[in-house]
Amino acid sequence: AADNFQRLTLTGKHVLVTAGPTQEAIDPVRYITNHSSGKMGFSIAQAAVEAGARVTLVTGPVQQTTPDRVERINVTSAQEMLIACEAAMPCDILIAAAAVADFRPEIYTEHKLKKDTDTDDGLILRLIRNPDILATLAKRSDRPFCVGFAAETQNILHYAAGKLKSKNLDLIVANDVANTAIGFNSDENAISVIDRQHKQTHFAQTSKSKIAQQLIEFISKKL
Ligand code: CTP
Ligand code: CA
Numbered sequence: 379a380a381d382n383f384q385r386l387t388l389t390g391k392h393v394l395v396t397a398g399p400t401q402e403a404i405d406p407v408r409y410i411t412n413h414s415s416g417k418m419g420f421s422i423a424q425a426a427v428e429a430g431a432r433v434t435l436v437t438g439p440v441q442q443t444t445p446d447r448v449e450r451i452n453v454t455s456a457q458e459m460l461i462a463c464e465a466a467m468p469c470d471i472l473i474a475a476a477a478v479a480d481f482r483p484e485i486y487t488e489h490k491l492k493k494d495t496d497t498d499d500g501l502i503l504r505l506i507r508n509p510d511i512l513a514t515l516a517k518r519s520d521r522p523f524c525v526g527f528a529a530e531t532q533n534i535l536h537y538a539a540g541k542l543k544s545k546n547l548d549l550i551v552a553n554d555v556a557n558t559a560i561g562f563n564s565d566e567n568a569i570s571v572i573d574r575q576h577k578q579t580h581f582a583q584t585s586k587s588k589i590a591q592q593l594i595e596f597i598s599k600k601l
Pocket of ligand 1: 396456474475476477478479480508509510511512513525526527528529530541
């Protein structure tokens with residue numbers, strides 16, 4: 379019966395999920411990235427599809443199997459992720475679980491960088507800001523219900539509430555990535571969700587798939 383209820387809650391809705399890290403190329407053989415496994419985003423996509431939604435999952439490079447009935451779009455860089463998300467619009471709900479690289483190398487070098495005499499003292503790599511995918515989509519006139527993730531190592535709820543406001547979100551999921559039991563790459567998570575009214579809801583530590591189901595149920599009630 380509980381399953382049945384869940385299956386019906388997002389029927390007819392299109393859910394767009396971002397997941398995984400992005401990779402920002404330096405040259406043909408090198409890149410900048412982070413430790414995101416994609417597990418949380420993939421679990422959310424699966425929970426949304428089980429709740430009856432049509433799900434588009436835009437993901438950076440990860441080792442995860444695609445949940446049944448989820449449309450998966452693979453991307454590499456943050457810029458590609460933004461383009462893929464814009465192409466997947468409109469959607470009813472956006473859940474931005476990706477750990478998007480905030481910066482990319484200003485210059486992509488077409489050939490492999492060599493250790494020439496200019497670099498005896500080291501190499502300075504200049505980085506520039508990537509677009510903010512979530513904030514960009516939250517500014518559109520066909521803006522969906524927007525859910526962000528705040529990966530923090532300190533002042534978690536304070537920073538998360540700041541992101542909710544600055545990116546104009548409906549919900550922010552605060553995540554303590556300093557705690558290795560629940561952070562990047564782990565199988566479990568514990569989250570606090572903050573809404574526009576500053577109401578906090580805590581979900582205790584459990585598997586990422588259970589957290590994802592609880593989050594999807596919570597979001598469907600807020601719609
Ligand atoms: N995000 C995004 N595009 C970016 C950076 C972040 O869509 N270029 C999204 C993430 O997917 C997440 C939310 O914004 O849902 C918050 O990401 P986070 O890295 O915690 O916050 P930032 O705004 O990047 O701030 P900082 O890293 O400085 O804490
Ligand atoms: Ca960031």
